[in-house]
Amino acid sequence: QATIISIANQKGGVGKTTTAVNLAAALAAARVPTLLIDLDPQGNATSALGYEKKEGGSILGAVRDAEDLAGKAIATRIANLSLIGAETDLASLEVELQRKENYLHQFKKHFAPLAQGGKYRAILLDCPPSLGLISMNALAASNTYIVTMQCEYLAMEGLGQILKVAGSLKDAGANPDLELAGILLTMYDARTNLSRQVEDEVRKHLAGKVFKTTIPRTVRLAEAPSFGRTIFEYDPFGPAAAAYKALGKEVAKALGLK
Amino acid sequence: QATIISIANQKGGVGKTTTAVNLAAALAAARVPTLLIDLDPQGNATSALGYEKKEGGSILGAVRDAEDLAGKAIATRIANLSLIGAETDLASLEVELQRKENYLHQFKKHFAPLAQGGKYRAILLDCPPSLGLISMNALAASNTYIVTMQCEYLAMEGLGQILKVAGSLKDAGANPDLELAGILLTMYDARTNLSRQVEDEVRKHLAGKVFKTTIPRTVRLAEAPSFGRTIFEYDPFGPAAAAYKALGKEVAKALGLK
Numbered sequence: 139q140a141t142i143i144s145i146a147n148q149k150g151g152v153g154k155t156t157t158a159v160n161l162a163a164a165l166a167a168a169r170v171p172t173l174l175i176d177l178d179p180q181g182n183a184t185s186a187l188g189y190e191k192k193e194g195g196s197i198l199g200a201v202r203d204a205e206d207l208a209g210k211a212i213a214t215r216i217a218n219l220s221l222i223g224a225e226t227d228l229a230s231l232e233v234e235l236q237r238k239e240n241y242l243h244q245f246k247k248h249f250a251p252l253a254q255g256g257k258y259r260a261i262l263l264d265c266p267p268s269l270g271l272i273s274m275n276a277l278a279a280s281n282t283y284i285v286t287m288q289c290e291y292l293a294m295e296g297l298g299q300i301l302k303v304a305g306s307l308k309d310a311g312a313n314p315d316l317e318l319a320g321i322l323l324t325m326y327d328a329r330t331n332l333s334r335q336v337e338d339e340v341r342k343h344l345a346g347k348v349f350k351t352t353i354p355r356t357v358r359l360a361e362a363p364s365f366g367r368t369i370f371e372y373d374p375f376g377p378a379a380a381a382y383k384a385l386g387k388e389v390a391k392a393l394g395l396k
Numbered sequence: 397q398a399t400i401i402s403i404a405n406q407k408g409g410v411g412k413t414t415t416a417v418n419l420a421a422a423l424a425a426a427r428v429p430t431l432l433i434d435l436d437p438q439g440n441a442t443s444a445l446g447y448e449k450k451e452g453g454s455i456l457g458a459v460r461d462a463e464d465l466a467g468k469a470i471a472t473r474i475a476n477l478s479l480i481g482a483e484t485d486l487a488s489l490e491v492e493l494q495r496k497e498n499y500l501h502q503f504k505k506h507f508a509p510l511a512q513g514g515k516y517r518a519i520l521l522d523c524p525p526s527l528g529l530i531s532m533n534a535l536a537a538s539n540t541y542i543v544t545m546q547c548e549y550l551a552m553e554g555l556g557q558i559l560k561v562a563g564s565l566k567d568a569g570a571n572p573d574l575e576l577a578g579i580l581l582t583m584y585d586a587r588t589n590l591s592r593q594v595e596d597e598v599r600k601h602l603a604g605k606v607f608k609t610t611i612p613r614t615v616r617l618a619e620a621p622s623f624g625r626t627i628f629e630y631d632p633f634g635p636a637a638a639a640y641k642a643l644g645k646e647v648a649k650a651l652g653l654k
């Protein structure tokens with residue numbers, strides 16, 4: 139049975155895609171069979187891994203026309219890592235979900251055969267920067283979720299909202315099993331007081347819910363997607379690869395993936 | 397007659413809010429009577445200016461219950477700058493818009509008295525990181541729009557999408573007058589090749605559509621919102637204040653606001 143993990147936060151540009159791609163690669167490197175699903179119409183996870191958007195290659199056909207989702211997974215060049223990428227038309231996914239009877243549990247329905255098929259041990263979902271039906275469906279279908287938060291003030295402000303919304307999905311019975319895996323602090327810049335202050339604040343208020351691993355701000359992480367490479371391929375001996383490797387270990391241990 | 401300017405981009409974290417707040421402040425300082433409207437349920441523009449979300453204080457009541465929008469504008473501590481802020485419930489704005497007959501022109505209807513009332517010369521709209529009904533309504537109600545783009549690869553990828561969507565609103569007749577004011581390059585880090593490469597690429601492909609002014613990456617812009625201050629109040633003699641002042645001049649000249 140695979141563990142389904144949403145990477146979510148309605149705040150934009152906080153490292154959701156960068157984390158989805160590099161955490162998936164870290165788990166795969168630790169020999170955890172992993173599937174990454176790009177749920178963002180922008181398709182950043184797809185291109186950051188070096189793959190093209192392909193018509194009919196995304197989750198859209200499964201939701202709209204009940205196509206088989208498992209068949210859309212492609213094996214990537216990275217051992218133990220498969221991808222269900224985006225397509226240009228993915229922008230209409232939100233509208234397709236609205237049309238469905240049981241609009242909150244569409245992803246859950248389509249993910250079930252993937253989760254129970256025995257092929258994957260972890261399924262990561264890269265969510266768009268909003269709390270619309272795509273992210274709600276992702277959270278409703280997940281066992282657990284990671285909130286990435288850049289170490290800046292405006293990102294800290296939005297933290298309460300995503301935790302509240304996920305909590306209400308759980309309490310309302312839409313997904314009683316949903317648990318927070320943790321808050322990941324990203325783009326931590328040790329040279330600035332701001333990062334330290336935000337880190338202190340978050341660790342104080344949400345003690346125990348914040349991953350020990352923090353991801354440093356490094357231009358290597360912003361460069362890697364332009365080559366379609368993970369950080370392990372692009373800058374394997376740098377601080378970002380070390381951080382995502384450590385995160386992989388921390389997540390695998392916390393979720394019993396190894 | 398006020399010029400309505402959307403600050404839009406579905407890519408998250410590219411400096412939309414930072415630009416909406418500081419460009420509004422720059423125009424106000426140049427004695428252009430300016431109204432800033434926070435259309436993002438996150439309410440970052442409201443808090444970055446130092447104001448609280450107030451129940452009934454946002455555009456939601458106008459769309460949902462046909463309340464008077466002009467009355468919700470508050471005069472800020474900054475001369476020539478007024479604000480219609482966010483409220484917690486603003487998250488339901490997207491659903492309220494879906495319910496309306498003429499769902500693309502709700503903002504246009506409510507903005508008309510503000511634009512024609514003679515009080516404002518410029519109305520800036522801070523949009524959320526998506527191309528849902530909120531951003532579409534904003535673009536459909538605008539004379540012009542600014543796309544902020546952080547100087548990084550993933551942000552460059554999404555540029556085509558926002559330009560295409562705005563172009564299709566114009567061509568489909570939803571807003572025949574909609575013109576691109578320009579692309580604003582933000583978070584430009586002169587120490588990295590990435591920023592230079594992205595700038596070169598964008599200025600080459602979209603010659604003439606990119607503002608001369610570029611906003612440098614500086615932690616001061618990330619710190620200012622935690623004090624609820626514009627960059628002019630927080631770091632008046634730094635490079636970011638100079639850049640946003642120059643942008644204000646460039647925008648005022650391009651749009652004939654002075």
Ligand SMILES: Nc1ncnc2c1ncn2[C@@H]1O[C@H](COP(=O)(O)OP(=O)(O)OP(=O)(O)O)[C@@H](O)[C@H]1O
Pocket residue numbers: 149150151152153154155156157178182265266267324325326353354355356357358359360361363406407408409525548549550551
């Ligand atoms: N630790 C880091 N250091 C430096 N740059 C980073 C880091 N993490 C991510 N980036 C860069 O910051 C930008 C935003 O990151 P990313 O796109 O992963 O965020 P996101 O939350 O997925 O954004 P969106 O809300 O648009 O989906 C990207 O250009 C990315 O390459």
Ligand SMILES: Nc1ncnc2c1ncn2[C@@H]1O[C@H](COP(=O)(O)OP(=O)(O)OP(=O)(O)O)[C@@H](O)[C@H]1O
Pocket residue numbers: 148149150151267290291292293407408409410411412413414415436440523524525582583584611612613614615616617618619621
């Ligand atoms: N030029 C800059 N230099 C450094 N930090 C910046 C700069 N511009 C914005 N920031 C910071 O980067 C983060 C993202 O900026 P901002 O919130 O304005 O982007 P946005 O596009 O409005 O995000 P969203 O998509 O969530 O609405 C914020 O923490 C902001 O303070």
Ligand SMILES: [Mg+2]
Pocket residue numbers: 154155156178182265266
């Ligand atoms: Mg993303």
Ligand SMILES: [Mg+2]
Pocket residue numbers: 412413414436440523524
């Ligand atoms: Mg914003």
